Amino acid sequence: MRIVVGITGGIAAYKAVGVVRGLVLAGHDVHVVATEAALKFVGRPTLEAMSRNLVHTDLYDGVAEVRHVALGQSADLIIVAPATANTIAKIAAGTADDLLGTTILASTAPLVLAPAMHTEMWSNAATVANIATLRERGVHILGPASGQLTGADSGLGRMVEPDELVAAALAIVGPRDLAGLRFLVTAGGTREPLDPVRFIGNRSSGKQGVAIARAAAARGAEVLLVVANIEDADILNGIAAGGGIEVQEVSTTAELRDAVHAASPAADVVVMTAAVADYRPETVAEVKIKKEVAGDTLDLHLVRNPDILKELTGARPAGQTIIGFAAETEPDRDALLELGRAKAARKGVDLLVINRVGWSEGFGTERNAIIVVSGAGDIVAEAEGLKDAVAHCILDLVPDLRSSP
Ligand code: CTP
Numbered sequence: 001m002r003i004v005v006g007i008t009g010g011i012a013a014y015k016a017v018g019v020v021r022g023l024v025l026a027g028h029d030v031h032v033v034a035t036e037a038a039l040k041f042v043g044r045p046t047l048e049a050m051s052r053n054l055v056h057t058d059l060y061d062g063v064a065e066v067r068h069v070a071l072g073q074s075a076d077l078i079i080v081a082p083a084t085a086n087t088i089a090k091i092a093a094g095t096a097d098d099l100l101g102t103t104i105l106a107s108t109a110p111l112v113l114a115p116a117m118h119t120e121m122w123s124n125a126a127t128v129a130n131i132a133t134l135r136e137r138g139v140h141i142l143g144p145a146s147g148q149l150t151g152a153d154s155g156l157g158r159m160v161e162p163d164e165l166v167a168a169a170l171a172i173v174g175p176r177d178l179a180g181l182r183f184l185v186t187a188g189g190t191r192e193p194l195d196p197v198r199f200i201g202n203r204s205s206g207k208q209g210v211a212i213a214r215a216a217a218a219r220g221a222e223v224l225l226v227v228a229n230i231e232d233a234d235i236l237n238g239i240a241a242g243g244g245i246e247v248q249e250v251s252t253t254a255e256l257r258d259a260v261h262a263a264s265p266a267a268d269v270v271v272m273t274a275a276v277a278d279y280r281p282e283t284v285a286e287v288k289i290k291k292e293v294a295g296d297t298l299d300l301h302l303v304r305n306p307d308i309l310k311e312l313t314g315a316r317p318a319g320q321t322i323i324g325f326a327a328e329t330e331p332d333r334d335a336l337l338e339l340g341r342a343k344a345a346r347k348g349v350d351l352l353v354i355n356r357v358g359w360s361e362g363f364g365t366e367r368n369a370i371i372v373v374s375g376a377g378d379i380v381a382e383a384e385g386l387k388d389a390v391a392h393c394i395l396d397l398v399p400d401l402r403s404s405p
Contacts, residue, residue, distance in 0.1 A: 181220075
């Protein structure tokens, strides 16, 4: 999507950097329109680096390309964050004395405002009337939140947090093609303890699974996200209760299996993104394994874990859609596809997302490259890009799967 982010002159302008970043990471083409006042709070180079586009400020720049209307006409969504009391008043009045004003007036795209101001300004009758006018016109007002303000005071007036704003704004414009569906998504990697302080694990960061959960929720689904050992708190940032995602934490394969089996009967769609340990130590030492006791070599005896995905497809309730992942290190595309096709058949899934992993690919990175095959082994999609964009490509396949007998 082409998104215009309008930034106006309030202290919360620094938070707009996070908004721009979140939108870019979600795969969108972001164009910043900053007022002169906004650039006193946050620098143009930061905004250009984050948005990966030039920052626009002046009504008289790019006149030949009629920029004052072109930006608004081509936008799919406009977000103004922070929206100061002054900007809100100007938008309500239809003022067009700066580039943000003309952009908004020239656009028919959904408009989202994230107000930020002191409590007194927010509750002033003028602002209250302006907000009411804008709401009546269909403008989406997100926030403000309550909490610590710029000074020593606190109250209603904080700009909503960037992650929440991004999720809510995208949900407003995104397709709601998954509304009414219950998703069970697993993410992360299971760990099998050896003793109280050590485990066998894998390098799955959880990013792709969480991206799928977020994307499904943004498209209207109700999501239970079972996460195994997601270490980077940023990955789960902004998944607030009420946003359509319930998070359940597990660690071992046995815990993941219990959680999945408890939730799967009620799920319309199951997405097994988690990297599941295939083996676990047969016994877990009660106390730390000591070198003096173990000696120069340590033999670990590992036993096979149950294949949760196979159990799910074996006991699938009528109408349930099951999507598996395949983590493969095979570099050759044809050989990779063969491995994926065999895995899809073996696991009995509706879709298998084949995902090359390695020392520098797949696990832990921001991007992913996938090939999706059907249960019969046909290639039904291929995608490469940020994990959020890849998540949407996978979810694009779900409505058709649900409607075919
Ligand atoms: N999976 C599972 N339970 C396991 C192992 C894997 O549910 N014990 C699921 C994963 O969540 C993933 C899919 O099965 O959706 C494939 O996982 P992957 O690790 O690629 O395959 P394996 O089953 O381990 O097969 P192989 O050892 O041949 O790679």
